[in-house]
Structure formats: C-alpha cells, structure tokens
Amino acid sequence: MDLVALVDFVTVARNGGFGRASRASGRPKATLSRRVAELEASLGLRLFERGARMLKLTEEGRALHERAGALLTEIDETAAAIASGGDRPRGRLRISAPLLFSQTAMGKLAAGFALKYPEVRMEVTTEDRPVDMVEEGYDLVIRVNPDPDESLVGRAFLRDGLVVVAAPDLVYTVGDVVPVVIRGTPGQSSSWTLNTPTGRTNLQIDPVLSLSSMTMVRDAVRMGVGAARLPLSLVSHDLATGRLVRWGDVEGPETVLWALYPSRRLLSARVSAFLDYLKQAFPLGTADELAAYVED
Template sequence: MDLLALADFNLVARHGGFGKASRAAGRPKATLSRRVAELEAGLDLRLFERGARDLKLTEEGRALFERTSKLLTEIDETTAAIASGGHSPRGRLRISAPLLFSQTAMGKLAAGFALKYPEVRLEVTTEDRAVDMVEEAYDLVIRVNPEPDESLVGRIFLRDRLVIVASPDLPRPADGRIVPAVIRGPDSEARSWNVVTKAGRASISVSPVLSLSSLVMVRDAVRVGVGAARLPISLVSHDLADGTLVQWADVEASEISLWTLYPTRRLLSARVSAFLDHLREAFPKGTPDELAAYLGR
C-alpha cells in the first residue's frame, strides 16, 4: 500500500473535504483528489461518498481512517523525534479511567506524569462504562474487572477487596437483625450481603437507607453513622486505623482488579509505554495497602 496516498486519504478524512484539506496542508486539491482515487482503485473500495456539496466517509473508509490515523501520527512523531535527536515521548495521550480511581488517585498520577513528560498532552476522562477505544480515540483505558475482549490486551496493575465497614456507634448486627445500609447506585433488590468473618461464612440482612452515585460519598455517609456499607479496603484503611470506622467482615468473593487495556491492532506508542511505566513506579507491588498509602489522607 502507498503510505503517501494513505496519508493524503487521512488528511482529507480528518478535514472533511478536499478543499479544506488542501487549504490546511497547502497542497493542490487536484493532487489530493488523484491520490485518494488511486488508493480507492488499489484497494478496490469506495472510501468516500461524493455529494454535490459534501464528502462523507463510507463504512469502509471510516474503518480505514480509524485504524490508520493513529499509526500515521505515531510515524510522524517518531520521525520528528529521531530527526531532532530526542527520545522523550510526545504528543497527545488520551486515557479513560473509572470514577473512584479518578477521584482518589488520577489527579496525583497525571500531575506526576506531566512533570516527567512535559511534551505529552495528557487528557484523562472519567468513564465507568466500557468505552470503544478505536471509535472514541482512546490510547489507554483503566477498568475494574473488565469483561474479556479479544481486541484488547492488558494487565493488572492494582488489586483491592471489599469489606463491610460502619461507624463505631452503629451496633454490630445480631442474628436476623436488619442493618441500615448505604449503597452505590440505584436501590438494589438484594437485601443481604454474603460475608466472611473469623467464625466463617455468614449473611448480613440489610435495608438501604441511602443510594449514592460515588463510593467516596458512600464512605463519607458511613462516617456520619447513617449505615454500613461495602467499600474497598484501600478507601477506608486510614479510617480503620484511626478508629473513625470499624470493619465488620470481608465481603465474600470480592476481589477487585484494576487493569490497563490498549488495542492490539497497533504498535504500543512511546506515550502509552511511558504511562504504564509510571503506573508501575507508583504501584510496584499492586497491593491494597500500597494504594492506600498512595492516596494518603
């Protein structure tokens, strides 16, 4: 495949037309049109639908653009870095991270990364949903216990677990006694928590009294004493240490794994590699205690 023709196709697709691409790049419009036509002929595919006034990508054109635009950007940036004698990562790095990790750790992580790599334009968005990395142009996503996805590769960089915690003023549950609970999200139909104590497996009957959208809010509500909650041990370890909260039990089968994920269809960029190294430096062991120490107060 002619990489120059592919680059011209990406230029036209990015700007949404031959005229706009011509003005942006200072290239003749006729040259861009010819190069794209040659690429279409070589692939035996129509990449654009050409209307009287507008130009739209076909389904095949959109797929080609999504899968090649980042590769061409990587080539341009690598060439520029080599030409200038530099080896430091540079360019835009887009990351999607879950809400709790973003609220508690991502600000500090991002700031440290920005200081270390000033030529990288780091953009972090908070998403608990499973984003489409290619369609939404993310370079890296951080997810909690993600579903298997053959189009992505990744690894665990942190582990955590859920525990039942409450204010010391809230009486521990007796047999059959219903406990007021603070939960995350809409009111669940579940009315009991399966737990593990020193005595073995047990069940705690609960009645939700608060439903909140953030685990940080759940923790703050539990501190006040309104009810018990299931929370990550890293989020409450300082409260447990100073007696602000007490732990009733471990939640049964509640391991939490934080993964870094990235597409397999392109080379791992220097920016992504640098951020993965940054995470390893911050959490070399990947334990809940390590995360709790990183979060501090």
C-alpha cells in the same frame, strides 16, 4: 497500495470530513476526495458512507482506520524521535480514567508525571463508561475489570477488594435487617454475602440511601447512616484509626485496575513512560499500597 492515498484516507477519517481534513492538512478538498475514491476502487471496498451532510466510516473503513492510523502515528513518532536525537516522551497524551481512581489518585499521578516529563501535554478525562479509543482519540484508558477486547492490550497494575464497613456505633446481630448505603440505584438483592473470621454469612439489607459515587457513600457511612460495600483502599485509613469497622469481605472476584491501549507492535514513548510511571507508583499493586499513596 498507494501510501499517499492511505495517508489521505486517515486524514479524512480523523477529521470527520473532507472539508475539515482539507483545512487541517492544507491539501485541496478535491484531491483528498479523489485519493480516497482511488483507494476504495483499489481495495474494492466502500470506506465511507456519504450523506448530504455527514461522512461516516463503514465497518471496513473503521477497521482500516484503526490499523493504518496507529501505524502512521508510530511512523510519525519514530521520525520525530530520530530527528530530535532520542526517544524522550513528548506531545499530547490523552487518558480516560474511572471516577473513583480519578478522585483519589489520578491528580497526584498526573502532576508527578507532568513534572517528570515536561514536554508531554497530558489530558485526563473522568468517566466510567467504555470508550472507543480510536474514535475518541485516547492513547490509554484505565478501567476496572474490563471485558475482553481483541483490539486492546494492557497491564493489570492494581488489585483491590470490596469490604463491608460501618461506623463503630452501628451494630447488628444475625437476622437483623441492616440499613445500608449503596452506589447507584437499588437492585433486586435483599442480602449481601460476606466472608467473616467466623465463616460465611448473609446480611439482610435495607438500602436507605443511594448515592452516585464511592466517596459520597464513604462519607455517608462515616456519619453513621448505614453500612456499605466499599473498596478496601478507600477505607483503609478509616479502619486503621477506628473511624470505621470492618464487618467482612464481600464474596466475589477481586477488583482489578487495568491500563489498556490499542494493540500495536510498538508503543509511543509517552504511553510507555506512563506505564512505567504507574509501575513505579504501585510496584506491588495492592490495596494497601493505593491507600498509602492516596494518604501520602
């Protein structure tokens, strides 16, 4: 395979077109087009779907871009590290993180990392949706209980649990229908299953307020509007001070936060450094540890 043609293909794929790739690389547009056509001919595959105004990777082109792009990035970073006499983290680090973790901990993490590694330019975006790391140019994503993905590897770095909490003056007895605050839109369920010190119980619920974030739900619960299911780390301080009381633990799997990155043989120094920084921040990976980190 012609490595120059492969480099040209990755350049075009990253820039989304021959014209933009030409301007970014300084190589003639006609040369890039010819090299990509030669690569397609040698592979016997169409790598791009060419329209009048758009250029789109085929399924085969996407697979080649994912693997070849990661490999070429590693080569560039290795060469830069050798040239600078070491593997000190430097360059841009793009991270996608979920809303709640971003609101509570990511600002502090990002600032601490930036102070420790001043040559890294960190960019953090907040979103709960699954992102395409290759297409959207992320180096690392943080996700809650992610679905299996063969193209990604990762590390679980925090574990949390959901608890049902309420203001101290909101009380209930078995059989009562309890006002609750929920995140998102009400579902079909009319009850929550709880594990309490006295055993397993079903709580009959009436969603009286629907909000779009966990921090908003917590603030509403503090006001006494109703009970809510919230991460233990988010309400740990309120429980310790008596501002909220714990009715029980939500039955179901624990909440696990993962740091995910493209499956590749070598990690960039930036990603490796951030993974190590996460481990230093949360060595045990418990809900209490996250709560203490946020309150510190």
